[in-house]
Amino acid sequence: MTLETAGPAIDETLVRALPKAEVHVHLEGCFDLADLLELARAADEPLPGPAATLFDVDTHDVPGGAPGALSAFLRFLDWEGGLVRTPEQAARAAYRFAARESASGVRYADVIINPTHWGAWHGRLGALFAAFAAGLDEAEQDGLCVVNLCASLLRQQSPAEAAELVDWIVEARPPRLVALSIDGDERAAGRTGPRFAEAFGRAADAGLRRTVHAGESSGPQGVWDALDLLRAERIDHGVRAAEDPTLLRRLADSQVPLGVCPRSNLALGLYPDRASHPLPALRAAGVAVTVNTDDPAAMGYRLESEWVACADAYGWGLADLAGLARASIAASFAPPELQAALLADVDRFVAGRTRS
Template identity: 50%
Template sequence: MTTLARLNALPKAEIHVHLEGTFAPETLAAWAAQAKVDLPRPVERLFEFAGLANFLQFLDFASGLANTPERLAQLAREFCERLARDGTGYADLIFNPTHWHAWHGQLPAMLDALDAGFREAEQDGLPPVGLCVSLLRTQTEGEAVELVELLTRLRHPRVVALSVDGNEAAAGRTGPRFASAFAQAKAAGLRRTVHAGESSGPEGVRDAVELLQADRIDHGGRAIEDAAVVDLLVQRQIPLGICPTSNVVLKVYPDLDAHPLERLRQAGIPVSLATDDPSLLGATLPGEYARAQQHYGWNDAVLRAVARTSIEASFANADVKADLLARLARW
C-alpha cells in the first residue's frame, strides 16, 4: 500500500475547514455563467491568490453565487463526498454567514438548506458533519451577541459551535469585543473555536484562550513566538487545528522549514492537521499528513497521535468519536 493510501485509510477527523473554501472551479464557473457574472480570473487560474486579503475577497464572490437552497444542499453533499474520498470520518465545518450575501438575514433558512444536504449524504453512508457558525472579526460586539442569541433560540441540531475568523491583521485586537458573545455561547452549551495566531501574533492566541474561552484554536502557529503562550496551551491542553499548506500558500510562512508545526507538537501542545480551504488551496487531508510525515520524519506513532487529537478535539458526538477511536486503534 502506498504512503498516501495508508494515510487515506488512517481514521481521522477534520476540525479546521471552511465551507467557503470547498467550491469546485467548474461549479463556480457554471453558476457565474447562469448569473451572467464575470469570473475574477479565467477558470484555469481562478484559485490563484495574491495573499490573504485577496483570498478573503474571493470567498465573498464565490459564496454570493450560492443563492438557492438547492445550491447550498449541493455544496453540503459535495463536502461529504470529499470527506469520504479523503478517508475522513467526521468534520467540524466552519461557515461565516457574512460571506453569503444572498442569505443575509436568513440564517435559519441557510442552516436548513445545508442540513438537508448533510442529512441526505449521511443517509447514503457518507461521513457526518457538525457546523461551526462564525463571526467575522470586523463585526461589532452587538452583532456578535445578536448571532449568539439567534443560535440559542434556534438550537439547530446541526450547529455545534461558535467560531470567529477573518483577517486578524486588518481587524486589530478583537478578543475584548467578542468576549461577551463567547461567554453567552458557552452558557448556551455551544463549543468555541477561534482563529488566532495566523495574521495576528501570539497575543491573539492568548486572547482566544483567556477572553474567548476557546475549546480549540484554528491555526495558532504564531504562539511559538511567546514561550508563555506556548506554556498556556500546554498547561490547558488546548488543541490547534494547523493547516500547513494554507499557511505556505497564503504566505504566513515561506515554507515548511519555517513552519512551527513540529516545534509546537514537541512542546506538548495537542496538534491536528487540516486543509482550511481545500479546493481553493489545492489541499487534501491525506496530503497534509503525507507532507508532514515526509518533512518532519513522523513515524506511525506520531501520525496516530495527531489523528487521535483530531478526533478527540472534534465536536462530534460520543458515538462517532468512539467509533473513530476504535478504528484508529486497529490502524
C-alpha cells in the same frame, strides 16, 4: 518529535485508510472549479479572472478590502459564497463537502461557515443553515462522513452583530450547528478578543462549543485573548504561539488543541517553507496539534496529500500519523459516543498495519 520511523510506507493510500476527523476547514473554501463555473453560469455572474487560473486570487479584480494575500483571499471567498442563491445549491455544496471529506478518509468533520461570505442569504440565515443540514443529512444517509456546523463571526463585525448571531443560534437551535467560531484577518481587524467576549460568553453559557481563529496573521496575543476572553476550546491556526514560551506551556498544560493548516500558512506567506514552519516545535512542546486543510479546493490540495507532505518533511511514521488521527478526533466536536468509536477504529487500524 518522531515516534516511529520504520513500518508501513507513508503514502496517500495509507492516510486515506486511517480513520480521522478534520476540525479546521471552511465550506467557502471547498468549491471545486467545476462547482464555481456552474454556479457563476447559473447566477449570470462574471468570473473575477480566467477560468484556468481562477484560484490565483491575488491576480483578480475583486474590489474592496485591504491589500495583502489574506485579504484578497477573503474577498474571493465572498465572491464564491455570493454565487449560491438557492436552497438546492446550498444543500448540494454541503453534500459535496461531505463527499470530498469522505474521499480523504475523514469520518467526522466540523465545517466552518461564515454567514458574511454568503451574500445572497443576509436576513435568511435560517433557510441557509437548514439547506446545509439537509445536504448533510442526505450525505450521511448515503454513507458519507458525519459533518456538523460551526457558525463563524467575521472579525470586522460589531459586538451587536455578534450578539445577534449568538441569540439567533441559541433561540433557533439550527440542526447540526454545534459551535461558534470567529475568523478573518487578525492584522486588519486589530485586537478583537475584548469586542466579542460577551458573545462568546453567551455561547458558552448556552452550551455551544467555541473555536477561535488566532495566532495566524497576528502574534501570540490573539491566542491569549482566545483562551482568556473567548473561552476557546480549540484554536484554529495558533501557530504564532510558538513565539511565546509561556503560552506554549499554557497550551501544553491545558491541552487546548490547535487546528494547524501548514500549507495554508505557506500559501498565504506566513512562513516561506515547511522547514521554517513551527509545527514540529509545537508538537515537541507537548501541544495538542491537528493537521487540517483550511480552504483546500481554493488552494489546490487534499487532506491526505497534506499529511503525506508533513510526514515527508518531518520524518513522521505510522505512529505519528495515528497520534494525529487520535488528536483530530479528540479535538473535534463530535458526540462522545462517536469519538469513542472512531478512536477504537484508529487502534484497530494501527494494530492491523503493525501485524502486517
